[in-house]
Amino acid sequence: MQFSESPTQIRQDAVFVRSSVEQRDAFWRGKDLPSVEKADLALNQILADLPSEETRRVLANLELIHVQTNDILAEGGVPISHCYFPLDAVVALVANLEEGATVEVGLIGNEGMVGIRVILGRSTGAYLAVVQIPGKCLRIKPDLLKAEFKRGGVLQDRLLQYVRYMLAQVSQTAACNRMHLLEQRLCRWLLSIQDRVKTAELLITHEAIAHMLGATRSDVSRVVGALGKLGILHSSRGKTTILDRKALESTSCECYWIVRNDYIYPLRARKASSGKGNL
Amino acid sequence: MQFSESPTQIRQDAVFVRSSVEQRDAFWRGKDLPSVEKADLALNQILADLPSEETRRVLANLELIHVQTNDILAEGGVPISHCYFPLDAVVALVANLEEGATVEVGLIGNEGMVGIRVILGRSTGAYLAVVQIPGKCLRIKPDLLKAEFKRGGVLQDRLLQYVRYMLAQVSQTAACNRMHLLEQRLCRWLLSIQDRVKTAELLITHEAIAHMLGATRSDVSRVVGALGKLGILHSSRGKTTILDRKALESTSCECYWIVRNDYIYPLRARKASSGKGNL
DNA sequence: CGTTGTCTGTGCGTTGTCGCACACTGCAAC
DNA sequence: GTTGCAGTGTGCGACAACGCACAGACAACG
Numbered sequence: 277m278q279f280s281e282s283p284t285q286i287r288q289d290a291v292f293v294r295s296s297v298e299q300r301d302a303f304w305r306g307k308d309l310p311s312v313e314k315a316d317l318a319l320n321q322i323l324a325d326l327p328s329e330e331t332r333r334v335l336a337n338l339e340l341i342h343v344q345t346n347d348i349l350a351e352g353g354v355p356i357s358h359c360y361f362p363l364d365a366v367v368a369l370v371a372n373l374e375e376g377a378t379v380e381v382g383l384i385g386n387e388g389m390v391g392i393r394v395i396l397g398r399s400t401g402a403y404l405a406v407v408q409i410p411g412k413c414l415r416i417k418p419d420l421l422k423a424e425f426k427r428g429g430v431l432q433d434r435l436l437q438y439v440r441y442m443l444a445q446v447s448q449t450a451a452c453n454r455m456h457l458l459e460q461r462l463c464r465w466l467l468s469i470q471d472r473v474k475t476a477e478l479l480i481t482h483e484a485i486a487h488m489l490g491a492t493r494s495d496v497s498r499v500v501g502a503l504g505k506l507g508i509l510h511s512s513r514g515k516t517t518i519l520d521r522k523a524l525e526s527t528s529c530e531c532y533w534i535v536r537n538d539y540i541y542p543l544r545a546r547k548a549s550s551g552k553g554n555l
Numbered sequence: 556m557q558f559s560e561s562p563t564q565i566r567q568d569a570v571f572v573r574s575s576v577e578q579r580d581a582f583w584r585g586k587d588l589p590s591v592e593k594a595d596l597a598l599n600q601i602l603a604d605l606p607s608e609e610t611r612r613v614l615a616n617l618e619l620i621h622v623q624t625n626d627i628l629a630e631g632g633v634p635i636s637h638c639y640f641p642l643d644a645v646v647a648l649v650a651n652l653e654e655g656a657t658v659e660v661g662l663i664g665n666e667g668m669v670g671i672r673v674i675l676g677r678s679t680g681a682y683l684a685v686v687q688i689p690g691k692c693l694r695i696k697p698d699l700l701k702a703e704f705k706r707g708g709v710l711q712d713r714l715l716q717y718v719r720y721m722l723a724q725v726s727q728t729a730a731c732n733r734m735h736l737l738e739q740r741l742c743r744w745l746l747s748i749q750d751r752v753k754t755a756e757l758l759i760t761h762e763a764i765a766h767m768l769g770a771t772r773s774d775v776s777r778v779v780g781a782l783g784k785l786g787i788l789h790s791s792r793g794k795t796t797i798l799d800r801k802a803l804e805s806t807s808c809e810c811y812w813i814v815r816n817d818y819i820y821p822l823r824a825r826k827a828s829s830g831k832g833n834l
Numbered sequence: 835c836g837t838t839g840t841c842t843g844t845g846c847g848t849t850g851t852c853g854c855a856c857a858c859t860g861c862a863a864c
Numbered sequence: 865g866t867t868g869c870a871g872t873g874t875g876c877g878a879c880a881a882c883g884c885a886c887a888g889a890c891a892a893c894g
Contacts, residue, residue: 760840
């Protein structure tokens with residue numbers, strides 16, 4: 277999907293350039309929206325395989341949209357307009373600190389949902405939700421999601437499980453940010469992204485990575501360079517390729533596996549020490 | 556409450572000395588348990604002022620217990636035996652990293668509950684829940700809490716609100732741990748504790764603080780010393796007294812107010828810059 | 835009153851990261 | 865091609881925090 281009229285980029289702050297999702301809403305308005313199929317639901321792990329009744333109700337209220345890198349899906353203090361279920365996109369929750377510094381506090385892929393706070397009793401976002409990897413999302417109006425949540429069916433269960441996973445992820449990040457070296461955190465981050473995009477090539481610059489990790493661009497370049505010399509990565513001009521995932525895992529900190537092992541649906545759980553893991 | 560037979564201390568790891576709550580269970584067994592009054596419920600903000608029917612049901616299942624410093628109420632990977640609602644105690648959630656390092660990821664006082672994961676679909680704890688400030692707690696068996704949660708009444712709402720608050724707290728800690736200086740984080744921590752104990756005197760050693768902040772004891776001593784010279788604190792031998800709360804607030808990072816302003820029940824919200832805030 | 839052990843103050847070399855600067859490189863627009 | 869520029873490699877001084885060490889200070893207890 278391409279937009280001939282490229283959306284004007286609004287400068288949001290020194291760091292993120294907002295490419296407005298709302299403008300693309302306007303683009304679609306009045307045209308035929310792509311219809312949402314059951315097959316789409318299957319791509320998000322919260323929505324997949326719901327009981328047929330829940331599927332029917334939810335399906336009627338979902339929209340399929342494409343999101344692009346740097347799209348902002350929610351913002352701190354701002355009412356959440358939609359809840360987004362990524363299908364193949366990846367979204368980062370980013371804290372925007374006083375001095376203009378940024379750090380990622382959480383990562384959301386097809387295992388989760390953007391805007392979880394609406395089911396936790398707040399209609400506003402807490403942090404900036406920025407698209408890191410473009411792709412498709414299903415979205416729904418907060419009220420409708422909340423109503424379905426209140427019914428107490430399987431979706432409620434899934435969402436609560438996801439909240440727990442998110443909490444685990446964020447908690448571990450809190451510990452990790454305090455204790456672990458940039459190199460370890462970088463490896464963990466790359467692994468987390470790769471789990472969600474399933475490809476070895478990541479289209480992202482060192483500077484963007486630095487903003488996620490709350491580090492300087494130059495240090496990210498240094499670490500990436502070092503990992504490159506070890507044959508673990510190849511990185512050049514906005515494209516980083518993971519060459520040796522196992523090595524990445526053993527250079528990463530334990531946090532990667534701790535979070536992963538707390539995942540909602542039991543995956544093939546692995547210890548950091550065993551060092552074997554590929555999706 | 557005193558225990559003549561002082562509970563044998565089991566060495567759990569290099570850092571925390573477990574004083575077993577279970578042993579005190581044994582102490583009480585067969586004796587008259589202190590009965591739980593409605594007045595006790597009022598001291599915890601999740602349990603306070605529930606509809607009378609919910610109050611009645613919950614009351615029947617709660618136990619009142621005293622917890623002491625370093626009691627461990629839950630542990631990572633271990634089934635949660637009880638959910639604890641602090642009345643005047645304060646509990647820290649602590650991540651135990653590989654190398655024996657420790658960092659606090661969350662703090663729980665009478666605004667919350669220890670063991671929130673049981674309503675999020677996991678019966679095991681994620682981190683060590685260590686009592687920092689001794690006092691009273693109400694506790695309940697996970698199954699009973701979960702059943703009441705499932706009924707979808709006011710308690711469900713309160714617990715979900717609390718989950719959101721916890722998520723906000725932990726997320727901000729993730730950002731804070733990455734970006735802010737020890738001095739700022741220490742001030743934030745002291746403020747958070749004081750909000751929960753409501754007294755100016757904190758009985759805690761520099762070393763314990765260091766474990767919470769994931770810093771070295773010597774650096775904590777240095778920072779505390781500096782704050783002491785400014786007349787903000789007085790600290791000596793396991794006792795730290797907050798002398799100038801406003802100064803503490805302005806030396807702390809923004810994170811303190813960000814979390815506080817996201818609190819469940821609208822408090823007197825304040826900006827960090829306005830610098831006026833006392834409980 | 836002295837002993838013991840906990841808690842705290844402080845010194846010092848090391849390390850990870852910052853903050854800034856500047857040069858190089860490959861891609862894209864002209 | 866040439867130019868422009870985003871993206872990257874690298875250097876260097878500054879600084880926060882680590883890691884370790886040791887001495888002083890105070891409380892509890894005999």
